[in-house]
Amino acid sequence: MNPQLTVNQQRTICSQLGRVKLKLLYKASVHGYTSAAFHQRCDNRSPTVSVGYNASGFVFGGYTKQPFSQSGQYVQDDQAFLFTFSGEMLLKYTVTQPVYAVKMMNNTGPYFGEALILANGSKATVYSNPGTYYNFNAAEMHGNDLNLTECEVYQVEETTELERPWRTMIWESKKRTELMESIKTYKPTVSSVSQVRVLLVGPVGAGKSSFFNSVNSVFRGHVTSQAMSGSSDTSLTTQFRTYSLKAGREGKPLPIILCDTMGLEESKGAGLDIDDISSIVKGHLPDRYQFNPSAPLHSENHGYLKSPKLKDKIHCVAYVLDACKISIMPEKLEEKLDAIRRKINLMGIPQLVLFTKVDEACPLVKEDVRNIYKSGYIKELMQEVSARLGVPLSCVVPVKNYSEELELDVNCDILLLSAVIQMLRFVDNYFDDFSDQLSSVETKLV
Numbered sequence: 001m002n003p004q005l006t007v008n009q010q011r012t013i014c015s016q017l018g019r020v021k022l023k024l025l026y027k028a029s030v031h032g033y034t035s036a037a038f039h040q041r042c043d044n045r046s047p048t049v050s051v052g053y054n055a056s057g058f059v060f061g062g063y064t065k066q067p068f069s070q071s072g073q074y075v076q077d078d079q080a081f082l083f084t085f086s087g088e089m090l091l092k093y094t095v096t097q098p099v100y101a102v103k104m105m106n107n108t109g110p111y112f113g114e115a116l117i118l119a120n121g122s123k124a125t126v127y128s129n130p131g132t133y134y135n136f137n138a139a140e141m142h143g144n145d146l147n148l149t150e151c152e153v154y155q156v157e158e159t160t161e162l163e164r165p166w167r168t169m170i171w172e173s174k175k176r177t178e179l180m181e182s183i184k185t186y187k188p189t190v191s192s193v194s195q196v197r198v199l200l201v202g203p204v205g206a207g208k209s210s211f212f213n214s215v216n217s218v219f220r221g222h223v224t225s226q227a228m229s230g231s232s233d234t235s236l237t238t239q240f241r242t243y244s245l246k247a248g249r250e251g252k253p254l255p256i257i258l259c260d261t262m263g264l265e266e267s268k269g270a271g272l273d274i275d276d277i278s279s280i281v282k283g284h285l286p287d288r289y290q291f292n293p294s295a296p297l298h299s300e301n302h303g304y305l306k307s308p309k310l311k312d313k314i315h316c317v318a319y320v321l322d323a324c325k326i327s328i329m330p331e332k333l334e335e336k337l338d339a340i341r342r343k344i345n346l347m348g349i350p351q352l353v354l355f356t357k358v359d360e361a362c363p364l365v366k367e368d369v370r371n372i373y374k375s376g377y378i379k380e381l382m383q384e385v386s387a388r389l390g391v392p393l394s395c396v397v398p399v400k401n402y403s404e405e406l407e408l409d410v411n412c413d414i415l416l417l418s419a420v421i422q423m424l425r426f427v428d429n430y431f432d433d434f435s436d437q438l439s440s441v442e443t444k445l446v
């Protein structure tokens with residue numbers, strides 16, 4: 001179930017209500033425009049934001065802190081308000097007689113004063129009567145278009161702050177220097193490999209390219225964007241790219257290469273598929289390999305490496321997932337990820353989840369990245385991603401990539417660098433297993 005409110009609109013509403021987030025409870029196009037469906041999903045829930053949408057493009061509704069019911073009574077709420085969006089701006093119409101703020105009727109959707117009813121009488125329509133307990137201008141609020149194209153009710157949830165962080169992090173610039181140093185001086189335990197390869201896999205727009213750019217920026221000392229990033233519905237990256245990180249502008253290459261792929265798309269035959277990933281992981285594809293979603297890979301294709309060495313293979317897979325989208329992840333995508341994960345498991349490659357956009361997901365984190373392990377909400381989301389993907393919670397690492405900012409921030413850097421360190425630890429595990437296997441083969445040969 002996808003919210004129709006954009007992330008920006010949700011944020012704008014939340015900014016009126018404190019450190020909160022919105023959770024979609026009821027969506028008329030999914031559950032029906034009936035009062036029964038509305039009450040079944042929304043009764044006893046509070047606070048809520050009810051939203052109507054019409055074909056003229058208006059987005060409007062009401063907020064109440066009182067739980068919905070079917071008592072037939074008015075309920076007092078001095079904080080209730082109606083609203084509409086004017087462009088990106090929220091226009092608020094506060095309740096004029098709080099005793100009549102909300103009416104708890106069993107035969108309608110959300111009912112504010114005598115002023116506004118959404119999904120009136122189990123129909124996709126609005127009842128609008130400016131002035132009765134709320135003052136608003138009808139043309140401004142909904143353009144006098146009283147037919148709904150959608151109606152949604154969201155629950156307002158606190159983003160809880162935990163008493164103690166659940167993972168320890170040191171947020172000091174000395175720590176950043178130490179982390180950078182350990183990455184620069186990292187040496188794979190297998191001598192034939194000088195740079196380890198980490199594959200980034202995830203849906204379009206999850207932040208794969210941004211992660212490479214962000215880590216590269218940390219080492220450059222300012223924000224850079226070498227890998228094309230941006231929002232687009234289908235994959236911007238259609239080539240397999242391997243990006244070597246550098247220790248500074250003219251510095252030596254770091255011992256880690258991030259491999260950026262075309263995005264995973266939920267539909268079959270679009271985006272990266274499981275066989276492509278398998279070829280990448282086995283080391284068959286060269287840098288700049290051009291994907292063609294409609295034609296499968298072929299060993300005769302240009303540049304295909306027939307007998308890749310250990311150094312060409314992938315040594316760790318990172319699933320890049322957007323924290324804001326985890327609870328609305330389409331089933332098809334979940335299935336695709338599941339199939340990939342099984343395959344990678346069989347190959348014995350360590351896997352982790354890079355959990356991006358934690359700033360967008362949680363106002364506490366947006367305020368200060370150091371709240372990352374204090375946010376109860378982020379913890380819940382990380383638990384959810386762990387359960388959905390079947391990876392242990394200890395394999396989920398949150399990051400905030402650089403997206404709009406021009407200057408580096410020491411705390412963001414520390415979070416990004418910690419993710420890289422985690423990747424290197426996972427790679428070490430892989431090489432450990434690998435040398436164990438090698439030595440058992442040698443023993444057998446002897």
Ligand SMILES: Nc1nc2c(ncn2[C@@H]2O[C@H](COP(=O)(O)OP(=O)(O)O)[C@@H](O)[C@H]2O)c(=O)[nH]1
Binds near residue numbers: 320356357399
């Ligand atoms: N706020 C925020 N935005 C991000 C983050 N990571 C990526 N973005 C934005 O998300 C969009 C898609 O990112 P991109 O790296 O191109 O995704 P890709 O398709 O996985 O390579 C871009 O507009 C980025 O600026 C993040 O951690 N926080």
Ligand SMILES: [Mg+2]
Binds near residue numbers: 209228260
């Ligand atoms: Mg990309």
